[in-house]
Amino acid sequence: MKDAIPGTADTLEQVLLVRVYVGGESPGSGPDNEMISLIEAAGGEVVCETSQKRRSPDPSFFVGKGKAEEICEIAVAGDITTIVLDHNLTPGQVTRLEETTGCKVIDRTELILAIFAGQARSREAILQIELAQLRYALPRLSGMWHHFSRLGAGIGTRGPGETQLEIDRRRARSRISLLENRITEIEDRWRVAASRRSEMFRVAIVGYTNAGKSTLLNALCGSDALIADRPFATLDTTSRRLELPDRSLVLLSDTVGFIERLPETLVASFHTTLNSAREADLLLVVIDRSSPYRARHLETVRLTLDRIGVDRNVPRLLVWSKTDLTSSTERMSNGIGISAIHAFGLDELVCGIEASRDSFLEWFTVTLKYHDSGLMNMLFDRCIVKQVLDRADGSTILAAGALRGFQSVADRLQGTMAFTSYTVLPGPPEAGLEQVNESDR
Numbered sequence: 539m540k541d542a543i544p545g546t547a548d549t550l551e552q553v554l555l556v557r558v559y560v561g562g563e564s565p566g567s568g569p570d571n572e573m574i575s576l577i578e579a580a581g582g583e584v585v586c587e588t589s590q591k592r593r594s595p596d597p598s599f600f601v602g603k604g605k606a607e608e609i610c611e612i613a614v615a616g617d618i619t620t621i622v623l624d625h626n627l628t629p630g631q632v633t634r635l636e637e638t639t640g641c642k643v644i645d646r647t648e649l650i651l652a653i654f655a656g657q658a659r660s661r662e663a664i665l666q667i668e669l670a671q672l673r674y675a676l677p678r679l680s681g682m683w684h685h686f687s688r689l690g691a692g693i694g695t696r697g698p699g700e701t702q703l704e705i706d707r708r709r710a711r712s713r714i715s716l717l718e719n720r721i722t723e724i725e726d727r728w729r730v731a732a733s734r735r736s737e738m739f740r741v742a743i744v745g746y747t748n749a750g751k752s753t754l755l756n757a758l759c760g761s762d763a764l765i766a767d768r769p770f771a772t773l774d775t776t777s778r779r780l781e782l783p784d785r786s787l788v789l790l791s792d793t794v795g796f797i798e799r800l801p802e803t804l805v806a807s808f809h810t811t812l813n814s815a816r817e818a819d820l821l822l823v824v825i826d827r828s829s830p831y832r833a834r835h836l837e838t839v840r841l842t843l844d845r846i847g848v849d850r851n852v853p854r855l856l857v858w859s860k861t862d863l864t865s866s867t868e869r870m871s872n873g874i875g876i877s878a879i880h881a882f883g884l885d886e887l888v889c890g891i892e893a894s895r896d897s898f899l900e901w902f903t904v905t906l907k908y909h910d911s912g913l914m915n916m917l918f919d920r921c922i923v924k925q926v927l928d929r930a931d932g933s934t935i936l937a938a939g940a941l942r943g944f945q946s947v948a949d950r951l952q953g954t955m956a957f958t959s960y961t962v963l964p965g966p967p968e969a970g971l972e973q974v975n976e977s978d979r
């Protein structure tokens with residue numbers, strides 16, 4: 539049975555979307571609009587849809603042979619140029635479907651790669667996406683020959699397909715190693731820059747794509763990161779300093795959004811960009827509260843953080859975004875509710891960041907015989923100094939939390955002339971310093 543929806547678009551690429559529900563999947567059990575947003579972000583317009591439920595994918599066509607013929611009829615009737623499947627296909631399945639339908643066939647990974655290629659602006663992102671596309675294309679090169687020579691420009695043809703139509707495997711491999719070298723050079727430069735900032739407490743904003751991560755960075759830091767109502771607007775890491783209520787600074791980073799089944803080739807190629815999540819001391823997990831799929835988004839973010847190698851022990855703060863679009867009576871049992879565009883909940887969030895940071899630090903008080911500016915600078919660099927008390931006898935007491943472990947601070951203090959003693963505290967100092975000091979005696 540045909541379930542094609544006739545469309546009228548004539549300016550964009552005309553797309554037939556084929557949804558295949560495999561195994562336990564069923565219509566309505568997932569974010570059905572997501573594929574449409576992805577196709578639009580890649581410059582296409584869905585003019586027809588059709589679906590099939592299957593126990594398992596057909597090895598030749600992914601859909602059944604009869605369905606492939608039906609797809610061909612819909613494509614002819616709807617003047618379709620491109621067929622998009624919501625799954626990943628083998629190169630052979632793509633070739634056979636293209637031969638049967640006479641249309642270009644794009645799978646889910648190729649679609650997401652096409653969006654990335656279209657959005658990449660920085661040199662790093664352009665190199666990383668070209669690498670991801672080439673790695674994906676390499677086993678498919680013979681198919682791509684057929685694919686591009688017959689069908690011309692459109693979704694999925696930007697990047698290596700467009701510029702190197704006559705590529706062979708040997709040339710693709712040499713281009714891949716050239717790109718890998720360039721990306722390694724960039725990674726080295728970033729590592730040097732990161733080591734300069736390594737003393738700061740690092741907070742990474744992670745979350746599902748389009749959840750409002752860049753809007754949050756801009757609202758908190760007054761920055762101008764690109765915001766757009768489409769998937770994968772952000773392809774680079776942007777880092778800004780954020781001042782907390784105690785006037786200390788943390789480094790806040792925004793990065794690429796996640797999606798269900800984020801293609802492996804992107805995870806591998808965007809390794810450097812995703813480092814900001816891996817190296818974070820605290821993760822802000824941003825989930826769109828107004829999405830009916832928020833629980834699923836949260837699960838996807840958890841799985842993706844595992845996949846990219848983020849340590850499960852790094853503290854995570856759940857941030858529900860876009861609460862202005864939800865009912866005001868809704869209770870948020872876990873996490874902090876915000877609306878970045880209405881600056882709602884941001885004070886609570888900043889206090890939450892400070893509290894999470896403070897619970898992560900190793901706290902101590904230290905007494906210096908006299909005010910040693912070298913030691914004081916070291917303490918301010920490596921610690922969050924909460925209180926300083928200069929006493930009448932010339933000595934100074936500080937209460938501080940060590941950012942990267944107390945031992946490295948203690949090692950620096952030991953044996954210096956000004957150092958008298960330190961006391962490790964169970965948590966952030968609550969009492970005034972004199973009281974702390976009195977109880978020490």
Ligand SMILES: Nc1nc2c(ncn2[C@@H]2O[C@H](COP(=O)(O)OP(=O)(O)OP(=O)(O)O)[C@@H](O)[C@H]2O)c(=O)[nH]1
Nearest residue numbers: 747748749750751752753766767770771772795878
């Ligand atoms: N109503 C409402 N819309 C918001 C809010 N925050 C962000 N948005 C909108 O959500 C869309 C996506 O915002 P972005 O900040 O670009 O989302 P992102 O998570 O950075 O997305 P990617 O970088 O593409 O992964 C934009 O249209 C924003 O205007 C909010 O608090 N309320």
Ligand SMILES: [Mg+2]
Nearest residue numbers: 751752771772
């Ligand atoms: Mg963004």
